[in-house]
Amino acid sequence: MSPFCYICRVMDEVELLSADLTHTLSLPYANGGIRAGFPSPAQDYLEEALDLNQELIANPMATFYGRVKGDSMIDAGVESGDILVIDRSIEPESGDMIVGYLDGEFTLKYVDLSLKDTGVIWLVPANSSYPRIKITPERDFRIWGVVSYTIKKRINHI
C-alpha cells in the first residue's frame, strides 16, 4: 500500500468537532433596550418570535425531507413539488400518510394496517385512477417514515 493511502484516509476532509452540549450560557436580554426614560409598556408582553422549525419538527434527530414527484396523492392535496416532512420516530397507524420503499423507489401513500396481524398491509393512494397496493410479507417493502407535514409553495413569482 502506498504511504499516501494511509495519509489520504487520515487527511480526507472529515472534520470531527465535538460540540459541548452540556453547558449553556444564558445571557441577560433587555427586551426593550436600555434607555433612560419610560420603558415600553409592551415589554412585558413580548415573546420570542415564532420558529417554524420548533413547531413543525418534533424530533430533529429523526426528521428528514422528501419531495413529491407524481400525483398519486392529489386528492389529499399533495402534488408534485411539495415538500414532505418525514419523521422516522413516529410509529405508523392506519390512516397515516407514509413514505414507503417498494420495488426500488420511495412511494407516498396512506397506510392501512387493519389486517397487519394476517401479514397484509394495504397502501392506499388518494387518486381514483391508481389502485390500492397489497403488501404481503414476500414483497420487498418497508415503511421508511411517517409524513408529519406537507409544505406547498403558493407563489410562483419569487
Add this chain to the structure above:
Amino acid sequence: MYAIIDCDNCFVSCERVFRPDLEGKPVVVLSNNDGCVVARSNEAKKLGIKEGTPYFKLADEFPGVKIEALSSNYTLYGDMSARIMAIVRMYAPRVEVYSIDECFCDLAGMDQTVNLKQWGEELAARIRKWVGMPVSIGIADTKTLAKVASRYAKTYAGYNKCCVIDSDSKRRKALGAFPVAKVWGIGRAYDARLASLGIRNALELADKPEGWIRMLFPLPFENTWRELNGVSCIDTTEVNTKKSICTSRSFPGMITDRESLRTHISNYACRCAEKLRRQHTVCNIVTVFIATNWFRKDLEWYQGMMNVTLHTASSSTTDLVAAASGALDRLYREGLSYKRAGVIVSGITPDSAVQLDLFLSDEERRKRLDSISRTADSINRRMGTETLVLAAQQYPADPKTGKAPHFKDAILHNLRTPCYTTNLQDIISVK
C-alpha cells in the same frame, strides 16, 4: 462501566438509508477524488476487497463482479453522525465522540439502576429506527473490553446488537476466542512479535504477569494489558482537542505548473485557517507537502515536505497562505507531475493567549488581519462558502462559463450521492 456505540460500516450504511436498493449488494465508498476504498459493506468484505484498494484496480481484481462504488459524501456522513450522537446523549450523561462513527459512554452510576443489556438493545433499536443506522454496542468495565464486546455484538446476531461483559467468567470466555491482533491499540505492529512469543488470543496476553509485559513492551501497551484485565486506564478525551489540522487532496489529473499548485495550496491553507478560527485557536507551524503519483511507476517519484514556523502564532488567512506559498517555492521541482498536495497546521494554541514576537511583531497589523479574516468568515457564512476569497485562491475561469470554479468543486466526485439531509435540492424524491 463503559459502552461503545459503533456504527456498522458507517459510510455504506449512511448511503443505504437513502438508497435501500443497495442492501445486500457489495458496496464500497471511495476516498476523495475517488482514489481508494475507504469503506466496505459486509458483502464487499466477504468478496475479499481490502481497505485501501485503489479504485482503478477493483475491476481487474474482481472481474465480472458487480461492485457498487460511491464517492464519499462527508456532508451526509457528518449529518447522520451528529444525529446519532444526539440520540446517544439522550441515553447517557457522559458521551465522548471518538470518531465520526463511534462514541464512548461512561456509565458510572447507571449500572446499579439500569439493566445495561436492555439499555443497549433499546438504544441500538432506536438509532436504527430513527436514523436508519445499524450500530453495535459493547459494554464492559473498560473501554478496551467494551471494544471487544462490540465486536461480538457486530459479528453474532444472537446478541441483538448489544453484548455485555459484566463478569470475570464472561471476560475470560470473550478474550479466549478473540484474536490478539484485533484488540484495540494492538494492531498489526505487535502482531508478529506476540505470535513469536506464542500469544494468539487476547486471554493469553491478559494472563501474562505485569512484570513480563513491562519488560517486553512500552507503556501504552501496558495500559492495554491492564484494560484487558478490567482496570480502566485509557483516557480518550484528549483526542477531542485537535493537535493538528490538515487539508489535503489528490488532484483529479496531474499538475505540473507551479501556479496551479499554488492556487491549490492557497485554498488548503485558507481551509486550515478557517478551521483554526472556528475553534478559536491559532497555530505557529505551517507544513506543506507535495507529491507525485506513487502508482505511476513509469514517472519520477518525488515527495517534498517543509515546515514553516510563524514568528507570531496566527489564524489569519493572509499569514497562512503567505507561509504556505513560500514553502511551495522551496519544494517545487520543475518538470514533475504532481498528484497530491496538502497543508498541515500544528502548534495549535488558544487565540486568547498569543505570544507576540519581541522584535518582529506588529500588533496593529495582527489585529487588522484578524478582523479581516473574521469579516470574510461571516460574509462567507451568510452568502455561501467562497463568496469572498484571496486572489491567490482563485482558480482560472472556465472558458465556457467565464466563471472561476469553486474549491469544493475542484475535486472529483463522479459517483457522489446527493446531500439528502443538508440541501433542499437534494432531498429524496417520493412518488
